[in-house]
Amino acid sequence: MPETPEVREPVVVVERRGPVALLRLNRPEQRNTVTYEVLDSLIAAADAIEQDDDVRAVVLTGTGRYFSAGTDLSARDGFRADGSDFKPLRGGTRDVGGELSLRIFESNRPWITAYNGTAVGIGITMALPTDIRIAADDARFGLPFTRRGIVPESCGSWFLPRLVGIGKAVEWTMTGRIFPAEEALRAGLVHELVPADQVLDRALAVATDIAEGSSPIAVALARQMLWRGLSEDHPIAANRLESAALLALTTGPDVKEGVSAFREKRPPAFTSHRSADLPDFYPWWTTPPWKE
16 A cells, blocks of 8 residues: 655644734744744734734744754755855745744734744744744853854844844844843843743733733734834924824724723724725835845
């Protein structure tokens, strides 16, 4: 009889938990190290999520004891351990991790990272564009790029100093040292520490609270207003944008529902959809094209 082909586990598992999409790095025996297959799977999942109105929040986590120990330096679709085929751009001219980070950055849904364990290298940088990061209190972190002769990727050089300040970003990057979860919390890399066996439940609780208790249109607008406001040179830009958003939102159903729910002391039941109800001025930015 012919042999039954081996069924391989997906490198990224996508689950639904009510209105929350859960993306799980699923290479526990390899400490969830990242390959191009992992990045491609995450990008595909992110693209699918953006087309699903029923998904109102996203949680990113890992299977097992590690979130991710960084780039896989030995897998077939990674790199050989001796560095002879080290191709961080997959032989091309663009960082694939950066493509993933930009997908998350452009999302109109909140993303929450559940650092179930240690995160190193791309295990940190690919999650920097997420909005809330919750970590195991025994997790360890590190950005050892310069110790491998390279620089941060996944748009880390843009996101990291905006999250933790330029001083800490430079120190972590130049030294490449491993640091504990408490330091990550103090610097703002993560927002909260909980015991390892509670990280995912806590992240799902936060995601569900946002998904069920906040207007999806208001969340989409606020998320992009805050991130993109970091690059504005004067607060009048925020004044203009907030005015336009408030005018647009007050004509929609979610404001009426939110006020009624508050007065009636009940949870809101928002009915807006990102696919149809975002204001005409969204998006108000133009994404620069990739140029080699």
